[in-house]
Amino acid sequence: MTSQGWVAQRTVPIIQSDPTIGCKELLGHLEDTYGTTIEYHTVWKGKDIAQKEIYGSMRQSFQYLFNFKAEVEKRSPGSIVEVDMKMVHGIVRFNRIFMALKPCIDGFKVGCRSYLSIDSTALTSKWRGHLAACTALDGHNWMYPLAFAFIDGETDENWTWFMSQLNRALGHVSPLAICTDACKGLENAVKKIFPRADQRECFRHLMANFSKKFQGDVFGRMWPAARAYRPQVFNYHMNKILAEAPDVHEYLSIYHSLKWMGCMFDPSIKCDYINNNLVESFNGWIEDYKELPPDELADTLRELVMKLREKRRKIGMKLKGKIIPAIIQQIHNRTRGLKHLKVGKSGVASCEVRDTSKYNLRHVVKTTQSECTCLEWQHTWKPCEHALAFLLDRRNPKWEDYVHDYFSLEKFWAAYAGEVEPLTDRSQWPHVQFPFDMEAPLDKKIGVGRPRKNMYKSFLEGGDGGPKKKKEPKQLGSKNRCKRCHILGHRQSTCPLNGPRPRKRKKRAPRYPVDDDASALEPEVASQQPEVVTPNRHMITMPQSL
Template sequence: MAELYGSWEESFGLLYNWRAEVMKKMSNSVIEIDVVVEDGMPHFRRFFCALGPCIEGFLEGYRPYLSIDSTALNGRWNGHLATACSVDGHNWMYPMAYGFIDSETSDNWIWFMTQLHKVIGDLPLLAVCTNACKGLELAVKYAFPMAEQRECFRHLMDNYVKKFSGAEHMYPAGRAYRREVYEYHMSKVLENPDVKYYLDTYHSLKWMRSGFNPAIKCDYVTNNIAEVFNNWIKDIKDLPVCELADRLREMIMVLWYKRRKIGQRLEGKPCQHALALITAQPLRDVKMEDFVHEYYSVERFKNAYKRLIQPLPDKSQWPKVDLSHDLGAPLGKRSAGRQRKNRIKGALEGGGATNKANNEGKETEKEKKRIKGPTKCQKCGGLGYRKRKPRKNTTKAWFPADIGTPT
């Protein structure tokens, strides 16, 4: 690992050289590195990156929707990879910006969202969806006070079912498009007076479709776009930070190329549902543009991916940035032991101590179906017996009688 990527301590300082090379190739990019000084020594703290083609493509071909989340890194530094993703006209994930923070604190999220605000500014329409993270919710309100704040419905329900029973009306209430349907199901939910206090206190953001602004043209009730990004990059989360930042750039570069090729072959027809409605109109001269929003046009899709994300040379050819002091590794301490690759599942997902306690003493279906193989002797490798009970040598003259026993 050290020969391939360099040491972990050097990777934080290499971010300055990487930023200089990226700015040389894509000058409209926004890359910020934040440090903290301890005993006169600067230490890495936070990082933010929004590549120029991603910024301009978002502003020219975007849907006014952002999904914000972070995933834990599993290398030697136990920080977090924060991301901001949008969606294009095909409902595909559109990576907008990414960064590194040491933990999901309000201060770190405010810093990340402030950098994101510098990139896209104040948009006339914008919806920001987050998980059940109070620090992030405050940061979104601070950086984008005019945006429509949405909350992931799945995370809401994960918390809801821990306190209340009978969630059969919550799901249709959250997914309903009509306000009347939402109010009907909520009247059933609010028969328990504690539910209203709980939702108003802990889940006051928009989580129901009927409350979304229809002009945003995005009706997602979950934060799955961010989860798609987290799954997309799960195999590279153990890399040193400089290599991780560049590998993300490479992955976005390949993604842009593939979608640029797709955009060249699009025919400009809407989905089958829109075609069914358009062709059923009694008028003769029917224009598709009157029924399909501009966000879904081929032109905007092409605008989102028409710019090139430039490749970078080897790190030996990057500009050498002279720092007054060597940049030290983050001050946060890494937990002992080998870092996890997969996240820890909650009790409701089939993992965690609570689930184990509930299933204690119960034989699972997998255990019931388990079929053991033949016993194997640890000494001689023979099958059908163990070491403590060796089988007698039953080798007999299996040769023909006229040959005799071998010597």
């Protein structure tokens, strides 16, 4: 048995108990268990052999997706699992798959806000595809997994197909807000499939591109401009930016024409998120499972959603009251430090609030309509600080009367009421017979060496957003550039700015011949050498009279 076979034999039970274990962790486990030294490459090969033994070949993994589709439709009627194929050079190959479970669809319609966050993340298995995900937002402001798909890349065709399947699963939803990143293919697909949706763009991705072209302190006003609820505040900051760089307006209108500023959001959505962090949370949630084969990954995602919904269902049963306690706690936290707000009552349900810390700005609050002229209450449907300053004058105010039903426990229970049906293992799935031979998709050319798993850091994260560039070879001869004066033609050691070099003194020849062997000196020369005595403080000088 080869060393790789030995590793594979002992790795099979480890992978079956923990499919997310990495090679480095597996290497340490084997060395500690068996007291031997193993090379990393041997463990990597052995793990690959063990995975083939457990999950089968890549071709079989894609074929099992049809069995998975049949099992889901059998156990959970109403769920949508769509598998797509394509013809490549006369061979039928797997193309993509979409899945949206029935309980997730029903829970979104009755218990979540009409807000969708969409993005994709690269898979790290042998098939270098992408996992496209669509997440929603529940009343607890938690990520709500809704649908996902496996595609071979972020192309216009794949995004259009994904959005078409999502539209088929959700049906007519109005109003609806969809937030995406800076992917043009996804933006075009949303415009085509959901033309009436309030289409938003992730502001963090916008700034990642914006910072490459515009840099300076004045451009820091982009963040308060994006967070502003009132158009007047947005225009104030943007005018400061345009006064410094007039070409910013043209750049944003051409490359970032979607809604990225809070003042332009539809207030009926009740969500003021300017970033696409919701789907980023989903990507981090499934980070450890992206190396699994396609059929195992699809089943694992279903299992994760099943456990997540059951866990939150238990949490909801332990909560009491009309509104989710976390929302009430957020309101209580905002009631502190409001002494800078001076309330002038007009009636029982209306007042004007003066902000002494902001040049005595004044806003009008009307509690019966749940409105404030700062527009924060209308966008979030949670009382703003001006409304809180007014409501605090009342004895024991009932905060649930001033919060939208989206944050109620009834909505939260409805979102997670449906149970995701458990499934058997793939050996018991219905067998789907193909009238043709379906092959795995073609491998992408990813270069020489072990495939990369970590993502490239963006510009805002301290990276350059791409692979490392090869260092240019050092220039020789007269092409050298001085590191001190930065001029071509010489080095730092010979730079004229160094000044004149100190003159080296010539070594004089000794007056007398020097030899390591003292006996080699001639007697007459040795006798002529005066004896040199170094004065010492312990020496005593005798007077000459003696």
